[in-house]
Amino acid sequence: MEQLLKRAQECAQALEKQDEVLIVSHVDADGLASAAIIGCALERIEKGYEIKIVKKLDPSVFHEVSSAEAVIFTDLGSGSLDLMDDLGPLCVIADHHQPAGSSDTALHLNPHLFGFNGATDLSGAGATYLIARALGQNAQLSDLAVVGAVGDLQHVREGRLCGVNRLILDEAEKHSIVAVEKDLQAFGKQTRPIHKLLEYSSNPYIPGFTGNSEQILGFLTSLNVKLQEEGKWKKWIDLSSVERRTIVSALIQRCLAQGMPPEITQSLIGEVYTLLKEERGTALRDASEYSTLLNATARYGFEKIGVAVCMGDRESSYRKANELLLMHRENLVRGLNYVKQTGVTTLSNLQYFHAGDNILETIVGIIAGMCKNLDGVNRHLPIIGLANCDEGVKASARGTATLVKRRLNLARAMSDAANTVGGVGGGHDIAAGATIPEGTEIEFLKQLDQLVGLQLS
Numbered sequence: 001m002e003q004l005l006k007r008a009q010e011c012a013q014a015l016e017k018q019d020e021v022l023i024v025s026h027v028d029a030d031g032l033a034s035a036a037i038i039g040c041a042l043e044r045i046e047k048g049y050e051i052k053i054v055k056k057l058d059p060s061v062f063h064e065v066s067s068a069e070a071v072i073f074t075d076l077g078s079g080s081l082d083l084m085d086d087l088g089p090l091c092v093i094a095d096h097h098q099p100a101g102s103s104d105t106a107l108h109l110n111p112h113l114f115g116f117n118g119a120t121d122l123s124g125a126g127a128t129y130l131i132a133r134a135l136g137q138n139a140q141l142s143d144l145a146v147v148g149a150v151g152d153l154q155h156v157r158e159g160r161l162c163g164v165n166r167l168i169l170d171e172a173e174k175h176s177i178v179a180v181e182k183d184l185q186a187f188g189k190q191t192r193p194i195h196k197l198l199e200y201s202s203n204p205y206i207p208g209f210t211g212n213s214e215q216i217l218g219f220l221t222s223l224n225v226k227l228q229e230e231g232k233w234k235k236w237i238d239l240s241s242v243e244r245r246t247i248v249s250a251l252i253q254r255c256l257a258q259g260m261p262p263e264i265t266q267s268l269i270g271e272v273y274t275l276l277k278e279e280r281g282t283a284l285r286d287a288s289e290y291s292t293l294l295n296a297t298a299r300y301g302f303e304k305i306g307v308a309v310c311m312g313d314r315e316s317s318y319r320k321a322n323e324l325l326l327m328h329r330e331n332l333v334r335g336l337n338y339v340k341q342t343g344v345t346t347l348s349n350l351q352y353f354h355a356g357d358n359i360l361e362t363i364v365g366i367i368a369g370m371c372k373n374l375d376g377v378n379r380h381l382p383i384i385g386l387a388n389c390d391e392g393v394k395a396s397a398r399g400t401a402t403l404v405k406r407r408l409n410l411a412r413a414m415s416d417a418a419n420t421v422g423g424v425g426g427g428h429d430i431a432a433g434a435t436i437p438e439g440t441e442i443e444f445l446k447q448l449d450q451l452v453g454l455q456l457s
Helices: 002-016 029-044 059-065 078-086 124-135 139-151 164-174 194-199 213-222 241-257 262-266 287-298 303-310 316-342 364-371 401-405 410-420 441-456
Strands: 020-026 048-054 070-074 090-094 107-109 178-184 269-275 351-354 383-389 392-398 424-427 431-436
Touching: 002 070, 002 090, 002 107, 002 124, 020 029, 020 059, 029 048, 029 070, 029 124, 029 139, 029 287, 029 303, 048 059, 048 303, 070 124, 078 090, 090 124, 107 124, 124 139, 124 164, 139 164, 139 178, 139 269, 139 287, 164 178, 178 241, 194 213, 213 241, 241 262, 269 287, 287 303, 287 316, 303 316, 316 364, 364 383, 364 392, 364 431, 383 441, 392 410, 392 441, 410 424, 410 431, 410 441, 431 441
Parallel strands: 020 048, 020 070, 070 090, 090 107, 351 383
Antiparallel strands: 178 269, 383 392, 392 431, 424 431
């Protein structure tokens, strides 16, 4: 930890010497939060900056970067270290993906370099926050680091944020920026009616409840929980602590009775993170909902809207983000239904679906993660989602904590398999992605299946 924080200090000192900084960040919730964090921190010390959000680092991006005075890569860069030395400007990298290659000149802040796991211990936003923290009194930005970590699902494996994330969370609590409590791990506690909260639960999938509003209403009525107040549906945040405990206890009993394994049933409960600066009952009040709103802007080409929301715009940018969020939810439902209807194909060591043009390549990874709890999907195998994209075919892989304990490393497997067919890949042990040429999918999946089999054996 001491060496990690020292590197963050070195990165901050280098940035302080610059007049203008180009911020290049990744196009997801973690990346948008990262860009906003360093943008706000530079603004507070009166440094000029420009933000550029990209899907990946390719030759066109490096060409643009080469004319900058200084550049900080946030939530990406660690997979392109070999290309950093030829850029010219000062390069700072605040990333958490598994490093590939080496650089003699870039200042590189990455948890993997200091004995931490970038999939669970520190997100891109977290790494960026450590630099912002070293630039001045920026504790007010700690909530964005929490949003980035939750958006990257860093809390899922243990049901709580761990590692260096915990240091950041403790600071956020100390300054009354984020409140932490154990509660139901369901999406929409701030914004959805109680029965819809349970109906749309997919992580974990609740047998008989997920997608079944009639069953849920009957269940809640049997518990004598008052679902409406003055003609309006109550949300989870409107319930008393006693009512919440009653529902959670009954849910757990039902899941166990339905044969859900105890370890999955336990995942119903975990830490939730409430952002105290935000208005109660809005998507920004809950870290999980906030991150989904950011994804909704990033996945549809409106990433600057998401960054503006992170940097405080609660007017036009926030309204547009909410419109995109509604569209995003509809697309996720359609994508999930597509996989339900078409099913998955199982190989020896993995399972996959190829959506073609039926699922946007920007959300196929999210769909793959949501599919893990569908009927017909084997939780004991990683799942790969494929979709067409401008560069060929996008492949997104998702594993489980149990598989990682058995030495699954999807970042390495996806990278190696993609290389064999002329593509590129990388990411984390539990979640990774690749872009491969069209027509190479069968060979790619064959190679990936063999590599995953070797890891798990």
